[in-house]
Amino acid sequence: MTTPIVLFVYARPEHTKRTIEALLNNRGSSAHDLIVFSDAPRTPDKIYAVTAVREYLKTVKGFRSVTVHYRVQNLGLANSIITGVKQVLSEHERVIVLEDDMVTSPYFLDYMNEGLDRFAADERVISIHGYVYPVQQPLPEAFFLPGADCWGWATWRRGWRLFNPDGRALLNELRRRGLLEAFDFNGAYSYSRMLEGQIKGKNDSWAVRWHASAFLAGKLTLYPGRSLVRNIGLDDSGTHCGDDSALDVSLSPQPIDFTKLGEVAICEEARQAIEDFLRDSSRRRNSQIWRKFKNLFCARHGTQKPN
8 A cells, every 4th residue: 555645845945856856766656645735934035945845846746646735824844744744644544754855765665655554553553764863783674662753754543643742741741650761762862851842932843742642652663774764954954953964874775674574662772772872972962063963853853943
């Protein structure tokens, strides 16, 4: 079964073009419906770029269908994604979600669809994810970690029903259950501080709430051992992301072999590798390369604050 691809775009025409061209290089892309949500300009200086993105979208072909929703008011990244995913999942059982700065491997759609097929009825699994950190240690072919993620992901209607947009309620529950340290990768990175920032209006992260919702529900996300997504927005083009090449990855030159997938459980080997990566990044966070890493949008949970 193929899955609708939902793409959220704003004011980066060249990034949007590269994202869509990469999707078209995926085998079977012509069998997928592409649904695009184009946010409106937040400020007058963004009108030209938003218009350029929308003009380009009119030329896109190669998918089974292309539907573009043009926002007439600026929603910002969080509201755009939350409402857009909800809208699409009201009509479809599952969805693949990308933003306008995510270039995918030619094997991305195969991986997503196979993962969605394989775990459609498995309540332990909430989502499929395409990006993995460039850790030093070799990783399994594919593995599970608790929570959810946001750089090229997919879920089912049943999974998105667990999303709780109330950051305060999520943080209070993490505290009540004594899960803050685990939520923060054993203290390697303070995702809970990002959630506090969202509550205080210092950031607009939808994804930290998605991660917390899944984490509190005891759900797992499937990750590839080699990245199938490369974020090209870490080039200072995003609203809040600097040039952060340390998070860059090489796209997998091979498909993910699901026959090598282990049991549906937290992979301690992968968890430790990512914890080490995050802990090492914290030691370097004041360097020029890592000065933006502390912002969850750039590190793990999206690439923009409100547009």
